[in-house]
Amino acid sequence: MKTRALKLTMTLLLAGCEMEGVFVTPEPQDERMVDQRRMKPFDPNPYFVDGRSMRPPPAGTIDRGAYADEETIAHGVDRGGYVKRIPVPRTRDLVVRGRERFGVFCATCHGVLGDGVSAVAEKMTLVKPRSLIDGNVPSYPDGRIFRTITEGYGLMPPYAAQLPVMDRWAVVAYVRALEAAVSRLDALPPALQAEAARTLP
Numbered sequence: 001m002k003t004r005a006l007k008l009t010m011t012l013l014l015a016g017c018e019m020e021g022v023f024v025t026p027e028p029q030d031e032r033m034v035d036q037r038r039m040k041p042f043d044p045n046p047y048f049v050d051g052r053s054m055r056p057p058p059a060g061t062i063d064r065g066a067y068a069d070e071e072t073i074a075h076g077v078d079r080g081g082y083v084k085r086i087p088v089p090r091t092r093d094l095v096v097r098g099r100e101r102f103g104v105f106c107a108t109c110h111g112v113l114g115d116g117v118s119a120v121a122e123k124m125t126l127v128k129p130r131s132l133i134d135g136n137v138p139s140y141p142d143g144r145i146f147r148t149i150t151e152g153y154g155l156m157p158p159y160a161a162q163l164p165v166m167d168r169w170a171v172v173a174y175v176r177a178l179e180a181a182v183s184r185l186d187a188l189p190p191a192l193q194a195e196a197a198r199t200l201p
């Protein structure tokens with residue numbers, strides 16, 4: 001029974017292939033996809049207010065290769081060595097952006113204060129995320145922190161895919177701000193230090 005049903009289906013299928021008009025080769029004049037009306041890049045186009053066919057990129061678009069030639073910005077190195085200072089303007093906006101990105105991508109391991117205290121750090125028994133605000137990191141040139149974010153370091157994965165160049169410098173700026181915040185507290189007179197320890201989070 002099953003075999004008969006199968007035979008019948010096959011016959012019908014094969015007949016379908018021969019049915020006239022099912023597989024149509026398009027006539028050359030019907031190739032509308034190829035010949036459709038379209039504008040060339042520099043053609044005038046009355047449809048848009050500015051009369052151009054080529055549309056300008058949306059505001060805020062960043063060219064992927066924008067910093068490709070600037071070794072210091074794109075790679076954090078200058079003539080073979082790490083750049084000492086962040087090579088882009090250190091604005092308030094940059095630091096604010098850095099704080100936000102740090103919270104998303106770094107604080108999980110290095111702690112909100114950058115001191116290496118976090119729930120993840122407790123579990124990473126093999127090699128712990130370092131403190132970024134004491135130990136060696138404060139003495140590193142800015143370019144080294146940038147490279148660490150770009151390429152990863154030991155058990156730390158790279159974050160180049162998640163953080164574009166400017167975001168990486170923003171994070172570096174925020175790491176520097178965290179360090180400065182700690183060292184300035186230490187520079188306070190003892191009475192004020194005690195008060196700061198009591199009142200600051």
Ligand code: HEC
Nearest residue numbers: 105106109127128129130137145148149153154155156159
């Ligand atoms: C998954 C956890 C994790 C995350 C997330 C993470 N790190 Fe790390 N990081 C580590 C560990 C672990 C080390 C120490 C690696 C080692 O010594 O092998 C480290 C080391 C470092 C160092 C020292 C590198 C050196 O050359 O000595 C810096 C600087 C650093 N991280 C910055 C960052 C910044 C900035 C971010 C956010 C973009 C970040 N890390 C995100 C785990 C992490």
